[in-house]
Amino acid sequence: MKLWSVSLLGGCLLADAVVGYHFASKADATNSLVIQLSEPLHLGGKTYTTLCAADIPAMRKLTIQDFNGQEDAAVELETDDGKKATAHTCEEWETLNAKKYYARNGSAMILQFPFVQASAIFTAIQFAQTPKVSYIKQVGVRNLELLPVEVLPYRESDDQALHEQLTAQGVSIAELIKRKLVKVSNDDEPTKQSPQFVRLLWGGKLTGGPLGNEEEWELKSAYLQEIARGDFSGSGLEEILVQAGTHEAGSGFTYGFCLLTRTTPTGLFQFKPCRGNYGGFGN
Numbered sequence: 001m002k003l004w005s006v007s008l009l010g011g012c013l014l015a016d017a018v019v020g021y022h023f024a025s026k027a028d029a030t031n032s033l034v035i036q037l038s039e040p041l042h043l044g045g046k047t048y049t050t051l052c053a054a055d056i057p058a059m060r061k062l063t064i065q066d067f068n069g070q071e072d073a074a075v076e077l078e079t080d081d082g083k084k085a086t087a088h089t090c091e092e093w094e095t096l097n098a099k100k101y102y103a104r105n106g107s108a109m110i111l112q113f114p115f116v117q118a119s120a121i122f123t124a125i126q127f128a129q130t131p132k133v134s135y136i137k138q139v140g141v142r143n144l145e146l147l148p149v150e151v152l153p154y155r156e157s158d159d160q161a162l163h164e165q166l167t168a169q170g171v172s173i174a175e176l177i178k179r180k181l182v183k184v185s186n187d188d189e190p191t192k193q194s195p196q197f198v199r200l201l202w203g204g205k206l207t208g209g210p211l212g213n214e215e216e217w218e219l220k221s222a223y224l225q226e227i228a229r230g231d232f233s234g235s236g237l238e239e240i241l242v243q244a245g246t247h248e249a250g251s252g253f254t255y256g257f258c259l260l261t262r263t264t265p266t267g268l269f270q271f272k273p274c275r276g277n278y279g280g281f282g283n
Contacts, residue, residue: 042069134238
């Protein structure tokens with residue numbers, strides 16, 4: 001799949017070796033912008049690989065399907081006082097959330113994931129604009145030399161202080177891999193995985209010393225999955241809509257969505273929150 005995944009109607013791209021890539025295009029209405037998805041979305045019995053902002057209101061009413069598009073998905077949500085309701089579409093899920101119906105157990109949290117994913121994608125694309133400049137055209141989540149330490153969640157104050165120190169120093173995940181504090185999952189080597197996905201493994205604390213011969217299931221993991229590209233925040237810069245998650249044996253998992261971008265042609269990636277409440281990294 002293409003790493004460069006924004007389709008611009010009536011536009012062209014001008015390369016500048018010093019400052020990045022600048023877009024020159026006709027004045028498009030925001031709702032005419034077409035976004036190509038890095039991973040397909042299954043809705044109402046169809047598979048979508050591109051989305052247009054103008055179509056989002058109707059698509060919110062379509063039934064959500066599982067990751068392979070084989071079966072309709074459904075999730076039961078519940079209020080604090082025990083009232084229950086079931087969502088089959090993104091619109092139903094969002095409406096119930098607004099009325100304080102939420103997933104109350106691990107099973108429901110797993111079942112609601114495709115609804116969270118669809119809502120995050122729809123909301124991002126609904127407000128997407130044609131970016132004016134890009135510093136990420138030829139890079140993505142597998143460029144470990146550009147990933148900052150903050151992609152690895154922390155739990156305690158000591159870990160937070162170390163993460164903040166390494167972030168201030170501009171230390172990248174690639175540097176932590178050289179120090180043998182982090183490694184890439186064996187299942188996610190470049191020859192086996194798409195360029196839009198990476199899974200990182202570490203001991204849970206960066207103060208724990210170099211990794212040894214631990215099995216993957218013994219380590220904490222964090223993944224980043226590219227969903228789409230565009231200017232989703234109105235910053236003028238091209239951004240990557242990213243699905244992120246963590247897993248630790250005995251502690252379950254977390255997932256969320258955020259934006260990933262660069263503001264200079266030489267800096268590390270920076271993270272921004274998405275519009276809406278989609279979790280994030282769970283620090």
